[in-house]
Amino acid sequence: MAIEKALYTATATATGGRTGSAKSDDGRLTVNLSTPKELGGDGGQGTNPEQLFAAGYSACFIGAMKAVAGRQKLQLPAEVSITSQVAIGPHANKPGAFGIQVDMQISIPGMDRAAAEKLVAEAHEVCPYSNATRNNVDVKLTVV
Structure with a gap:
């Protein structure tokens, strides 16, 4: 890209x-x-690199959520938080290689669940970490 x-x-x-x-x-x-x-x-x-990646991806994704919310004229609560788990292990399709997977728990207090899920889906398309890893990293996004 x-x-x-x-x-x-x-x-x-x-x-x-x-x-x-x-x-x-x-x-x-x-x-x-x-x-x-x-x-x-x-x-x-x-x-370690996985902790740095988890912190960076979480922070960047909140930035993407803010950008999308701004375009949609939505007020994103200041208490938004993301807890990312970045796992490393043998790659499922490349013997001898390693891969990572990311599980993000996204908290948007006070926002309607449907609106929050729509915002998260659009942020996933905007976020540079998401775009850089798309098709290479299993990313699970959950609004909690």
Whole structure:
């Protein structure tokens, strides 16, 4: 997928893989990385790529929901929250490869369920994370 024009470019450098560190070029992000025990690591104090992906996708998806709500002249409650679970495991269709799946629990307090589900479906079409992973990541969206 191509974009027409880059409006913003984030740059980060990782060293040491899952047991190293990562930092952004502007110094705003600096994280230590560690591998979860479930993936054969020591379960150290650092974060991991799946946690970073879950946080980024959740935040970005709320941004997409705000954009869609604005176009529809809807007021999105400030208390909107998304809890994303990002699972990693052997890819079902590519022996030797790994894949991820995402399960998002989306809370939109005070919004009619049908309207909330419509908003979430449209946000899924707008969100750059959704567009970047479409057809490659199993994403389950649930309005709670």
